Amino acid sequence: MDNFITAVAAILYFASIAMIVPGVVNQTGIKTKAVFGSAVLALVFHAWLLSDLIFHRNGQNLSILNVASLTSFIVSCLMTASMFKARLWFLLPIVYSFSAINLVIAKVVPNTFITHLENNSTLLIHISFALFSYSTLCIGALYSIQLAWLDHKLKKKKSLAINPNLPPLLRVERHMFNIIVVGNALLTCTLITGFWFLTDMFTDGNAHKGILSFIAWVVYCILLWGHYQQGWRGKKVTWLSVIGAILLTLAYFGSRFVKEFILS
Known part of the structure; x- marks a missing residue:
């Protein structure tokens, strides 16, 4: 199931990028609502994957890859929330690329650093x-x-x-x-x-x-x-x-x- 979630999130991130880049390069219109919808869905699946990767029965797995993926998720959330007002079309492809790459690596490469934040x-x-x-x-x-x-x-x-x-x-x-x-x-x-x-x-x-x-x-x-x-x-x-x-x-x-x- 996690492999499916990872694939869907990465595809949605790259779909958002594919809708942004032509507008930035060719100075044409960007389908902003479509970009926003795709990005929000990508963030939902990204959050779903992070919950599976980080939260375990015996604690929280805050490995370097999970933390990197969590950080890119936070950055993507903040940037997506500001995309209309701040016109972040130049930066969003960079941010979404990092998020997609980080979540794939966090899933594919096994890495463990268990801690107990609840205590x-x-x-x-x-x-x-x-x-x-x-x-x-x-x-x-x-x-x-x-x-x-x-x-x-x-x-x-x-x-x-x-x-x-x-x-x-x-x-x-x-x-x-x-x-x-x-x-x-x-x-x-x-x-x-x-x-x-x-x-x-x-x-x-x-x-x-x-x-x-x-x-x-x-x-x-x-x-x-x-x-x-x-x-x-x-x-x-x-x-x-x-x-x-x-x-x-x-x-x-x-x-x-x-x-x-x-x-x-």
Whole structure:
């Protein structure tokens, strides 16, 4: 049954992509309602698969692949909910591709990391903040990449050729900074709950997570300070946003990848 669910979810994601890409490339109309319907169904099947992969009788399987698939699911949900208002047609094919690939890999590659969140509510709170902060800041990084691309087209005197399906530059910039503000606030809560609730946050096996997460938090604070106090825009903002997302990726998935795949 899980194989069927995986196949249907992946097909629906790629169907959404297939309806978006021609409109972005050829500057034609996009069947927005069809895209939305296909994406919502894909998310339903994705959630169904995640429930089977994560929840077990003896605990929760929060393996690196399941967490990656859960993160891509959260990002896809948030982006799908905003597709009409924010005109995210440039970013959605990227997001849906990652979701489809992650769910297939999570199903095909056996991987286990059992934990017991039902017995540790404080850990559940910390993990929830971590998942949503990482997902939100990844969306911010995607926005920064879109912003850099739109800015490049404008500087190349191609403003008239910009696809009408794409949002205005200033709107993308405003949304990006709003997203990063929210994401950094969630990251702040992640660090506070980690320091407060986790006694092993700076042990040998976990120290790099806290250190890299804190460095990422500093990067985002510098980015926001530079924008709101110094008027930073353009490449500097894009690079800082991407660097912050990379640091969080290394913090959240680096050691898990080594432990679950290389060392095992």
